[in-house]
Amino acid sequence: MALFSRNEFLERIAKTKASMAEKEIEILVVCDPANMNYLTGYDGWSFYVPQAVLVIDDQEEPVWIGRMMDVNGARHTTFINEENMIGYPEDYIQTDVKHPMNFMGDLIKEKGWGNKSVGVETDAYYYTARSDAALKQSLGRERLLDANLLVNWVRLVKSDAEIDIMKQAGKIAENVMATALDHLRPGTRECDAVAAVYQAQITGTKDFGGDYPSIVPMMPTGEKTSAPHLTWTDDPYQPNQAVNLELAACRHRYHCPIARTAFIGGTPPEKLQRLADITVEGLNLTLDAIEPGMTGEAVEKVWREHIGRHGFEKESRIGYAMGLNYPPDWGEHTASLRPGDKTVLAPNMTFHMILGMWMDDFGFECSESFRVTETGVETFAKFDRKLFVIN
Amino acid sequence: MALFSRNEFLERIAKTKASMAEKEIEILVVCDPANMNYLTGYDGWSFYVPQAVLVIDDQEEPVWIGRMMDVNGARHTTFINEENMIGYPEDYIQTDVKHPMNFMGDLIKEKGWGNKSVGVETDAYYYTARSDAALKQSLGRERLLDANLLVNWVRLVKSDAEIDIMKQAGKIAENVMATALDHLRPGTRECDAVAAVYQAQITGTKDFGGDYPSIVPMMPTGEKTSAPHLTWTDDPYQPNQAVNLELAACRHRYHCPIARTAFIGGTPPEKLQRLADITVEGLNLTLDAIEPGMTGEAVEKVWREHIGRHGFEKESRIGYAMGLNYPPDWGEHTASLRPGDKTVLAPNMTFHMILGMWMDDFGFECSESFRVTETGVETFAKFDRKLFVIN
Numbered sequence: 001m002a003l004f005s006r007n008e009f010l011e012r013i014a015k016t017k018a019s020m021a022e023k024e025i026e027i028l029v030v031c032d033p034a035n036m037n038y039l040t041g042y043d044g045w046s047f048y049v050p051q052a053v054l055v056i057d058d059q060e061e062p063v064w065i066g067r068m069m070d071v072n073g074a075r076h077t078t079f080i081n082e083e084n085m086i087g088y089p090e091d092y093i094q095t096d097v098k099h100p101m102n103f104m105g106d107l108i109k110e111k112g113w114g115n116k117s118v119g120v121e122t123d124a125y126y127y128t129a130r131s132d133a134a135l136k137q138s139l140g141r142e143r144l145l146d147a148n149l150l151v152n153w154v155r156l157v158k159s160d161a162e163i164d165i166m167k168q169a170g171k172i173a174e175n176v177m178a179t180a181l182d183h184l185r186p187g188t189r190e191c192d193a194v195a196a197v198y199q200a201q202i203t204g205t206k207d208f209g210g211d212y213p214s215i216v217p218m219m220p221t222g223e224k225t226s227a228p229h230l231t232w233t234d235d236p237y238q239p240n241q242a243v244n245l246e247l248a249a250c251r252h253r254y255h256c257p258i259a260r261t262a263f264i265g266g267t268p269p270e271k272l273q274r275l276a277d278i279t280v281e282g283l284n285l286t287l288d289a290i291e292p293g294m295t296g297e298a299v300e301k302v303w304r305e306h307i308g309r310h311g312f313e314k315e316s317r318i319g320y321a322m323g324l325n326y327p328p329d330w331g332e333h334t335a336s337l338r339p340g341d342k343t344v345l346a347p348n349m350t351f352h353m354i355l356g357m358w359m360d361d362f363g364f365e366c367s368e369s370f371r372v373t374e375t376g377v378e379t380f381a382k383f384d385r386k387l388f389v390i391n
Numbered sequence: 392m393a394l395f396s397r398n399e400f401l402e403r404i405a406k407t408k409a410s411m412a413e414k415e416i417e418i419l420v421v422c423d424p425a426n427m428n429y430l431t432g433y434d435g436w437s438f439y440v441p442q443a444v445l446v447i448d449d450q451e452e453p454v455w456i457g458r459m460m461d462v463n464g465a466r467h468t469t470f471i472n473e474e475n476m477i478g479y480p481e482d483y484i485q486t487d488v489k490h491p492m493n494f495m496g497d498l499i500k501e502k503g504w505g506n507k508s509v510g511v512e513t514d515a516y517y518y519t520a521r522s523d524a525a526l527k528q529s530l531g532r533e534r535l536l537d538a539n540l541l542v543n544w545v546r547l548v549k550s551d552a553e554i555d556i557m558k559q560a561g562k563i564a565e566n567v568m569a570t571a572l573d574h575l576r577p578g579t580r581e582c583d584a585v586a587a588v589y590q591a592q593i594t595g596t597k598d599f600g601g602d603y604p605s606i607v608p609m610m611p612t613g614e615k616t617s618a619p620h621l622t623w624t625d626d627p628y629q630p631n632q633a634v635n636l637e638l639a640a641c642r643h644r645y646h647c648p649i650a651r652t653a654f655i656g657g658t659p660p661e662k663l664q665r666l667a668d669i670t671v672e673g674l675n676l677t678l679d680a681i682e683p684g685m686t687g688e689a690v691e692k693v694w695r696e697h698i699g700r701h702g703f704e705k706e707s708r709i710g711y712a713m714g715l716n717y718p719p720d721w722g723e724h725t726a727s728l729r730p731g732d733k734t735v736l737a738p739n740m741t742f743h744m745i746l747g748m749w750m751d752d753f754g755f756e757c758s759e760s761f762r763v764t765e766t767g768v769e770t771f772a773k774f775d776r777k778l779f780v781i782n
Contacts, residue, residue, distance in 0.1 A: 043621070043622075044618070044620035044621050044622070045606060045607055045609070045620045045622060045719070046620040047719055048516075048606075048719035048720040069619055069620075070618070070619070070620055072617050072618035072619075073618040073619070073620055073621050075618070076615065076618050076621060077621070090706065090707055094724050094727075099514075120520065122519065122520045122521040122524070123490075123519045123520070123521035123522070124519065125439070125516070125517060125519070126516060126719075127519055127520055128513065128514045128515065128516070128518055128519060128520070129511065129513045129514070129518055129519070129520055129522065129523035130513040130514035130539065131514070131520065132520035132523070133513070148521065189600060190600070191593055191594060191595055191600025191601060192594055192600070194593050195589070195590045195591075195592075195593035195594040195601075196590065198586070198589040198590060198592075198593050199586045199587065199589060199590040200586075201586075201589075202582055202585050202586035202589050202623075203582060203583055203586040204582055204625075208625055209580055209581070209582025209583070209623070209624070209625040210582060210586075211622070212607050212622070215436060215439075216436055216603050218436070224467065226463050227435070227461070227463035227464040227466070227467050228460055228461070228463075228464070229435035229436045229437040229460075229461055229464055230434070230435050230464050230467060230468070231434075231435070231436060231602070231603070232593075232600070233600070234595075234599055234600040315481065316481055327718045327719060328436070328438055328439035328517075328718060329439040333485050336485075
């Protein structure tokens with residue numbers, strides 16, 4: 001039973017076909033697991049083998065193609081009819097002599113679609129160089145059309161049904177952050193605090209459970225805060241140190257990331273408190289400034305001018321579109337809140353605005369996940385914006 | 392501080408260079424995060440952007456190339472010297488106009504290695520079609536050499552230091568499975584049982600913490616057992632149903648998968664109990680039969696003949712090499728225990744043997760992760776092999 005109505009899926013497919021037509025693509029081969037989910041509902045941890053959804057210009061439903069043993073998963077989760085779920089045999093798995101994309105190329109020809117123009121997601125996770133070569137080989141083509149991020153851009157504006165799920169993720173995110181703060185104590189091992197966060201992410205609320213976020217919890221402290229993608233250790237948290245909490249919650253693959261900074265066991269240095277105050281003030285006024293019709297770069301400018309007045313600069317982008325996704329990332333790789341981004345904000349676009357300010361030996365971050373509304377923004381999680389001091 | 396000695400890393404690199412020489416590869420571009428870790432120690436959740444380790448035939452140390460902000464992570468986790476850690480600027484991230492693999496191709500030329508033959512991991516996760524095209528473009532090459540799984544095969548036999556870590560993962564795996572069984576109660580939501588499993592995976596033991604496994608916990612029940620890669624729901628577990636527990640523990644990215652089947656709240660059907668007994672007997676006698684010098688296919692034959700005597704068949708492979716890995720898979724994609732596999736088993740090869748028997752409306756599975764010893768096998772986790780009945 002798919003999570004959304006057949007009508008909603010058909011609308012998504014219609015938008016995808018319109019974008020395909022602009023690029024003169026007649027068959028779109030979708031291998032990004034989030035895009036496969038978006039177009040059919042398919043949800044399973046099976047993306048470690050090649051799989052795809054085909055969108056064909058003159059077919060109403062897309063075609064799901066995956067490993068034979070995953071066809072049952074497609075039956076459970078997609079909106080499509082039985083005849084559009086096709087499993088490839090086990091002897092295509094992890095072998096030198098043939099590749100699942102050979103099966104897909106052969107299938108396209110067998111279905112009589114061999115003369116259609118084919119677009120592929122050239123830079124999607126899990127669409128490997130060999131996937132591309134095998135598909136070209138079976139189709140007898142030297143080149144395929146580049147459809148990278150085509151579906152990602154279609155996903156930019158969420159439906160009300162998607163927003164409802166993201167609000168549930170927001171509720172879980174509140175529990176997740178509260179749990180993290182509860183477990184930051186001097187002497188607590190990092191792994192034990194992270195374990196409690198995982199537990200909160202998956203338990204969810206008493207009304208609905210959580211799904212696995214696409215990125216693991218990041219809770220670095222001390223000198224490790226300068227290495228942003230290291231995970232946890234067995235070391236105990238130390239007093240008089242800041243901890244960056246980069247967390248998230250997920251519901252039905254839709255995310256609500258949330259970041260805060262805490263100071264453990266002591267009085268935070270004045271310079272850290274000042275940085276926190278300026279950053280939170282900037283977050284508040286940037287969120288307040290957002291309205292439909294603004295560009296991504298105009299949003300960033302509000303922030304940049306604010307910190308500039310306080311003598312600070314920040315190089316990296318301050319936000320990005322996010323929602324439905326699978327590991328290794330929850331970002332959608334489309335609109336960003338950064339200089340040069342001309343995306344015009346519209347209601348039900350969803351972003352994670354993350355303001356991380358890094359000085360030589362300390363830093364502070366605070367983030368909000370939100371949707372653009374008719375008049376401004378609505379955050380998915382409601383959680384204090386401040387430097388949390390734990391004593 | 393890397394987890395292994397410099398000597399151990401240099402031995403791994405020497406083996407890799409020997410394999411490169413056989414294939415006439417002078418520079419190997421390694422993008423598989425597990426292979427990057429194996430050759431340098433690098434460990435971070437940064438594989439959602441392109442990154443690589445270069446192994447060059449005439450250089451002692453490999454070169455790590457990643458996003459500028461991840462160089463600090465390389466400093467924390469690798470054995471290599473500062474001059475061999477190279478960060479690419481932020482403006483290569485998620486843009487149409489250039490790609491991080493352009494940076495890597497340009498770097499290879501700048502370093503004076505532009506005439507060397509280049510091998511790439513054509514089917515590695517995260518080595519996308521566009522990664523391949525961008526690297527070729529910057530190197531001015533039409534073709535690169537196929538080095539798919541080259542390092543994976545080097546990883547097949549583990550060092551004693553690696554085995555020690557896998558034994559720690561085994562200890563955690565015992566706690567993980569015990570926790571799962573403790574939480575399977577009629578009326579408990581699937582998400583709550585899975586949350587407890589996550590908590591156990593990350594807390595580890597009192598002596599050492601756990602790392603995130605590369606695959607999420609799978610604990611399907613009822614009709615969902617026929618869709619093997621669906622994750623959990625909010626539904627409560629029902630009495631008189633079997634639950635398949637496909638779990639794992641991880642320590643420093645080394646895995647110990649473990650699978651069992653439980654029957655909740657009632658008396659298991661006789662046919663399930665019989666299947667369990669036959670499967671466990673087969674697991675025991677197949678493990679007992681293993682010794683160095685056997686092939687992967689010879690191991691599978693022991694199992695196949697056993698179930699054949701009881702009138703059963705099983706199509707898919709019964710095991711695969713595993714150890715160090717990152718999402719989305721813990722398997723190494725090299726040796727398998729299946730017909731046709733000619734890999735000759737040797738001490739310190741590590742496998743997950745998973746025996747899943749699926750009938751029309753019920754099934755049973757039981758697995759062990761083990762190393763081959765001088766005389767037989769040693770399992771990493773010690774856990775009863777049986778159908779668990781929960782009342």
